[in-house]
Amino acid sequence: MKFNTQDAVFNLEYNAERSHLIIPEYGRHLQKLIDLATAIEDREERNKAAKYIIDVMGTLNPHLRDVPDFQHKLWDQLFIMSDFQLDVDSPYPIPSREVLNQKPERLAYPQNFPKYRFYGNNIKYMIDVANKWEEGELKNALIIVIANHMKKCYLSWNKDTVEDAIIFNHLYELSGGKIDLTKSEEELSTSYDLIKVNKKQSNKTQFGSNGKTIVKKGKSTKNNNKQNTRK
Structure with a gap:
């Protein structure tokens, strides 16, 4: 065909x-x-x-x-x-x-426009919850936790040290005057403790330029093992 x-x-x-x-x-x-x-x-x-x-x-x-x-x-x-x-x-x-073909409803996105944006919205939510709690040791502990977290957020925005008085003033303002630590003797965690990061040792600090292990904190090294072998 x-x-x-x-x-x-x-x-x-x-x-x-x-x-x-x-x-x-x-x-x-x-x-x-x-x-x-x-x-x-x-x-x-x-x-x-x-x-x-x-x-x-x-x-x-x-x-x-x-x-x-x-x-x-x-x-x-x-x-x-x-x-x-x-x-x-x-x-x-x-x-x-x-x-x-039905279109989904538009999601409401929270736009609070806080005055201190580096604290975030979660800090404001925590402060509102603390305002509703009854006075006592549990509420005082929560307030200290909030203040320390505020200080940590502040340091992530400003790497310089920050005084506790600034955090207390911001906390007083964000709580609507209900939480006042400005006249208290409370001390927050130090800036070093809040921003410190456990860094891994680089290869340059662990090994010398010739590839031999450096003696550190009494640990055995390649050089010590060689000397022990010769003995």
């Missing part, structure tokens, strides 16, 4: 002429299969075709078989890919176009 090149070129399909893929991850062949199942007139045969398509979709996503409600997701995608034209008996509620 002679091959007609003109007919082959005439029957070629270009992406610009093809229908839109609703869920491109499943590919063109599965989309065509769903279109054929939608066109079946017999309802029983249409239900069989839908179950077969669900099996094929599950085979394409084997990593999702253990995910809860995996079958429910596949049936929803089947109706979505059919443009909600497929009329079959689904074991799950059939989604609607209105629910799919």
Whole structure:
């Protein structure tokens, strides 16, 4: 049989002429299969075709078989890919176009615009909680924790040392005058204790330029081991 090149070129399909893929991850062949199942007139045969398509979709996503409600997701995608034209008996509620196109509500983003932004919003929340507590040792301990954390936040913004009086004044202002440590004799943690970082020793401090281990804190070294071996 002679091959007609003109007919082959005439029957070629270009992406610009093809229908839109609703869920491109499943590919063109599965989309065509769903279109054929939608066109079946017999309802029983249409239900069989839908179950077969669900099996094929599950085979394409084997990593999702253990995910809860995996079958429910596949049936929803089947109706979505059919443009909600497929009329079959689904074991799950059939989604609607209105629910799919429904826009989510806008999330309210907290914009408090605090005066001292380097403290953050969480400090203000903690201060508000401390204001609601009854007077006692537990509340006093919480206030000291808040003040130390404020000092740590201040030092992360300003690397210089900060006096406790500044933190106490800020705490008094942020608490609305309910927490007053300006006249107390409380002392916060030192700036060194709040900002110190455990740094790892570099190779230059552990080893000399010749690659030999440096003697430090009485630990045995390569040089000492060599001397012991000679003895």
